[in-house]
Amino acid sequence: MHALANPARFLRIARPATMWLFLVGAALAFAGMAAGLTLTPPDYLQGETVRILYIHVPSAWLGMAGWLAIAAASISQLVWRHPLAAVAGRASAPAGATFAAICLITGSIWGRPTWGTWWQWDGRLTSMLVLFFLYLGYIALASAERERGGEGRIAAIYGIVGAVNLPIIHYSVLWWRTLHQGSSIGVTGSSIDNSILWPLPLTLVGFSCLFGAAVLMRMRAELAEAKVEARMRRMSR
Amino acid sequence: MNPWPFVAAAYVAAIALTLALLLWSYASMRRAEAAADAIKRK
Numbered sequence: 585m586h587a588l589a590n591p592a593r594f595l596r597i598a599r600p601a602t603m604w605l606f607l608v609g610a611a612l613a614f615a616g617m618a619a620g621l622t623l624t625p626p627d628y629l630q631g632e633t634v635r636i637l638y639i640h641v642p643s644a645w646l647g648m649a650g651w652l653a654i655a656a657a658s659i660s661q662l663v664w665r666h667p668l669a670a671v672a673g674r675a676s677a678p679a680g681a682t683f684a685a686i687c688l689i690t691g692s693i694w695g696r697p698t699w700g701t702w703w704q705w706d707g708r709l710t711s712m713l714v715l716f717f718l719y720l721g722y723i724a725l726a727s728a729e730r731e732r733g734g735e736g737r738i739a740a741i742y743g744i745v746g747a748v749n750l751p752i753i754h755y756s757v758l759w760w761r762t763l764h765q766g767s768s769i770g771v772t773g774s775s776i777d778n779s780i781l782w783p784l785p786l787t788l789v790g791f792s793c794l795f796g797a798a799v800l801m802r803m804r805a806e807l808a809e810a811k812v813e814a815r816m817r818r819m820s821r
Numbered sequence: 822m823n824p825w826p827f828v829a830a831a832y833v834a835a836i837a838l839t840l841a842l843l844l845w846s847y848a849s850m851r852r853a854e855a856a857a858d859a860i861k862r863k
Contacts (some may be wrong), residue, residue: 606843613839617832632824639835682842689838690831697827794839801846808853815860 650680
């Protein structure tokens with residue numbers, strides 16, 4: 585990671601990576617969604633609404649992965665003083681917040697025909713909503729700290745403390761058995777039939793690549809803004 | 822209950838928000854990099 589500590593070296597890798605992540609992500613996400621909408625059979629219980637799975641699961645994963653990235657960047661900033669860590673943390677927040685919002689919206693739309701309600705204060709739904717508000721708090725705090733010329737240490741501590749919500753989201757379906765179904769996809773296997781499941785890896789990888797492209801674009805924007813601010817400070821002396 | 826309007830609404834929301842994120846990230850990156858290039862040339 586410290587090989588990328590030099591912003592010039594990072595930018596040499598980030599510039600082509602941004603384009604490739606976008607192209608590969610768009611192609612895979614489109615293929616996965618098209619296959620999910622047209623090539624898979626309806627579920628025996630949920631019928632056609634099961635097709636929401638192909639966008640809901642990647643957005644849930646990326647909503648949580650975004651905060652994991654913030655927490656990892658915050659630790660890297662506070663412990664190893666990695667010069668790009670604060671930039672990476674701030675750049676991950678808008679993408680994470682967007683996918684947390686997509687997860688909440690698609691979950692609510694899925695809930696209406698499946699459970700008969702748009703919303704319930706169920707453990708999984710509520711902890712995901714808390715994650716979305718944590719993102720908004722992090723974005724506001726990090727922006728305010730940056731405007732004051734701070735190093736972003738308070739936002740980094742907030743990023744680490746906020747990570748406590750991630751295991752709560754993950755285990756919420758076990759701790760509070762209310763409305764949301766238990767985990768049906770694990771590392772070792774899945775209770776969903778392969779004839780329905782197979783487009784999911786395409787949208788998972790596709791949306792993850794698009795998430796990566798958005799984070800790299802935000803990092804490049806922050807580095808360019810920092811360059812302008814530094815030059816303006818030198819010129820005003 | 823016809824499920825297709827729900828499926829369509831979920832896909833439209835997901836695609837629209839993802840596109841908005843990517844367009845906003847791209848526009849802010851282009852604006853910041855153009856400003857950095859302009860100030861370097863001065």
